[in-house]
Structure formats: structure tokens, C-alpha cells
Amino acid sequence: MKILVCISHVPDTTSKINFSENNTLFDNDGVQFIINPNDEFGLIRAIWFKEKMGATVDVINVGTKNTEQTLRKALAIGADKAIRINTISKCSKVVAKSISKYLELNQYDLIIAGRESIDYNGGMIPGMISALSKINFIDKCTHIEISNNNVKAVREIEGGVENISTTLPLIISSQKGLVEEKDLRIPNMRGIMMARKKKLIVIEDYGFKTSSQTIKFEKPLSKNKVTLIPSDNVDKLIELLNKEAKVI
């Protein structure tokens, strides 16, 4: 079984969000980048398939040279090979088309992409890849088992879950639940050494046209200060929630 995990290179949630170039670009200055948490759950599940069932696991990113540190981290955690499509990824569609183009030329049985990236929060790419590559798709997947070509999976829906049976090839969008949090791995020394010997293939930009573009970023105005209510006056609180906030 061949698995491809899409890796988005995102700022750690604790980082300060700033913008440069007239508020049109994210300011990387002093920011720590990580594997998008939703992708990490998928990657760890893929590595489980590698260790238990002999799958091979490749990781892919559509981005500039900066993202190679994040791909190396994925290799250190256990992926076999990394692919970077050298593109300044301006919109989700370009990313999805680039990955689908790669899939046209390279066969995989299971493709995993995160439910959404914590920077752009588009939540679009897995669905786009599924439509472009005509591969079955399970969104918000919280559990997956595979035997031969048969898949049993769980999809999260509002207020519950859906149990699904389907077959490979398949694309899933990954999130919490696919693996336990305790199964997440920090790269160890041996992994980091091994990662240096693994292949990181760079493919030149396929040149897809952008479908949407960022005009500018803005930070929310700093919030009004909190209104504190004495703990022995919940009547006042109820009045504020009713009359001022209009939420009850």
C-alpha cells in the first residue's frame, strides 16, 4: 500500500501573527513553523500502517524552500520520502491542482490531507483533490482501518458519526481521533539522522493559474475590556446578557 500525506507548513499557534509588505503577506520573522496539527494526526496514522502493514509513506508539500525543514521533520518522524513542488502557493486551488498533477504521474492507494490548515483555515484542499483526481473522499475522518482493498472508516457529522465502508483508492481529510494524542511523536536523534539520508525530491512549479488572491490582512481591533460583575450579583449579569449582548 502506498500512502501520500499532504503536509502544510504552518506557524505554531502560540506565535504572534503579524503581516508584512503592506499587510499582504504573513510575516515569518521570529515565527516557529510546525506540521499542521491535522496533518500530523494523519501522518502518524500513516506511519502506523507502515509499521503494522508494510505501507510506504510519502509526504508532499507545495511551497518554497522554507518548507523543507517541516518536510524533514516528517521524514524524521518516519515518512520514507518527501516531495516538494516548488511553488509560491497563493491559493488552495493551485495547491490542489499541483498535488493532483503529481498524482496523475504517481499512483497512491491512500491520500491523507488535513481537515483544515491552522493558518489559512480553508478546509478545501482534500475535496478539491478528490474532484480533480476522481478519487473517493471521506471528509473529517476520525478512524480508518484497511484490509486488502477494503476500508472501514468513521466520519464526524454534526452531533454524531457516520460509519462508512468503501474501497481504495481513497482520500481522507484527517483530524483528531485518527490516532490518540499520546501516539504523536517528537523526532528523536536517530530519526533525525536517518532523515538526512532520505530523499527529498523537488519538482518544478507546474504553473497553474491562481483562482483567488489575498488583497490584505488585518488584525481584529483589540477587544473592549471585560465587564466584571460581582459574584453576588448574577441578576446584573443576566440583565447584561439579555439587554446588552442579546444572547439570552
Added chain:
Amino acid sequence: MGILIYAEVEKGKLKKDCFELASYASQIADIFSFEVHAVCFNADNPEELSNYGIKKIYNYRNKNYFNFDATIYSDYISKIFIKKFRFLILSSSSNSRYLGGILSITLNASYISNVISKFESNSSIKVIRNSFTNKAFETVEALEKNVILSIAKNSFEIIKKSFTAEIEEINFEMINPMNNVTSIEKSENKVSISDADIVVSGGRGLKGPENWHLIEDLANVLGGATACSKPVSDLGWRPHSEHVGQTGKPVSSNLYVAIGISGAIQHLAGVNASKTKLVINTDPEAPFFKAADYGIVGDAFEVVPDLINKIKEFKSLNS
């Protein structure tokens, strides 16, 4: 040319966000002098949409099949869209987001999600969306002619505007579903975190699962859903499906009540999009107070029972 909304139906009933979408679409329609039409599946009373500016409703019917399938639904939605539409408006629900990515390819459309603004003009399609887990607003311009927007929950008012809508009932078939849904598990009368207008959430400050009646009772009187911080679900006090934050669920309710939660940045990442935040915490220095609209510095074990009683009184007086 026109605007099509996808109106989601649950067990025959139109979901509340349909009316948000319809109101939003009617306002854009005015800029373009477009009509707004809606497409839905198995709605018992599709005509309800006519109260919110919808002029025509395409209601797909199939008595035998009520499960959602993203490929089949997107095929049927495309069939309507390609007739004469330019904009497709979706909600932010799981199923709508599932369709969005697929439809953006089949309709050759620019797709923008988490949208929180209307357009300013009809010459270029620019909207504002939430990004960076609600820590920034991004203005995005759509470059393709067709555009799909998925609207952030609770971002627009529902506005009444009545028409007599034309309703077209169309049969549909479930041929070759993408995946086979073997069963659905749903807790019937519980409001889910992502659907709820009010969410009551508890943290480690509640000391143990035996005290969760406080959270549940408050959620009950407010008609809301219950949620928790990550350590609470890690400790097994509450199910994982209730965990809110960066690694859990996002909440975009009208009211988020945080009780005994310190307000770590990873937790706040999940609640930034909620409109009003109320924090109850013994520690006046808890970081959550900086992100809150209303706060009570006090012991949950004293404040919450009092609050439950007073809200009960308030509700009985005002109903």
C-alpha cells in the same frame, strides 16, 4: 445570471442557517439585480424559504434515501447551477464544507470559505474571511467568474423579505454513491457544539466529573450544548467530542460560557469566533478574562448554582 443557495435539510426540516444564507444572498442580489434561488434535498416545507427573499426553489426528492453523499449531491447541485447561476452560497456545516471543495472544481469556481462580509461592489468580488484561527481577517478577491462562498456561522442577521416562490419538485436517484454509509450514530436530543447558539464549557477548575451536573444544568436552562477544555477530555472526565480548541472543535456560538478554564492560547484558538464570552473563574489573573466580554471572579461551586436558579426564574418570567 443569479445566486443559488444550498439549503440544508435535516429530517425534512430546513436548518436555521438556510435563512441566514438566504438573507445574505438577497442582499448581494440587490447589488447585481440578480434573483436568488435555492436548491435542497427532501425538504418537507421548502416554501418557508420564500419568506427570506428566495424566488424559486428546486427541491430534489427521493423517498427511499435520506443519507447525504457528497458526489451525488454535488452532481445534482451542479445540474441546477450551470443553468444560469454565477454565485453559490453554502453554510459552514460539515456537509456543506464537504461539498464546497468538490463543487469548486466541477463548477470552475473560486471558492472562499469562512466568509464574514458582503461585497462592496459588483465590479470585483472581494470579501473578508476569518483566517489564522480567527486571529486575522483576510480580504480575498475571487478571480474566476463563478464563485462559491461558504459563510461563517452566526455572522449575518436573518432578514424577512417575502415572495411567493415557485417550487420545482425534481426526482433524484442515488446511483453509485461515493461511499457506503453502513450506520449513523447520533445522540438524538443533544445539541452539538458546532450547531449550538450557546455553549457552556468546563475546565479543570471543576475538580472532577462528579461536578459536571453544574455544566449540564446550566446548558439545559440556556438550551445550549456542553463542552470542555483539553485536559478534561484527556483525563476522561468528558468525551473527546466535547473538547474545544486548536486540537479540538471550533465554536462559533452567540454565547460561550467558560467555567474554571484558564484560557490558554490553544483553547482560545477554538473560541475566538464566538460572539459573546462569559468567564467564571476564581483567579482574577486568569488569561481568559482578557478575551472575555463579561466576567465573574468567583467560585464556580457558588456562582453557577445561583446563576442556574436565577436564569430559570428569568426564563419563566419572560416566556
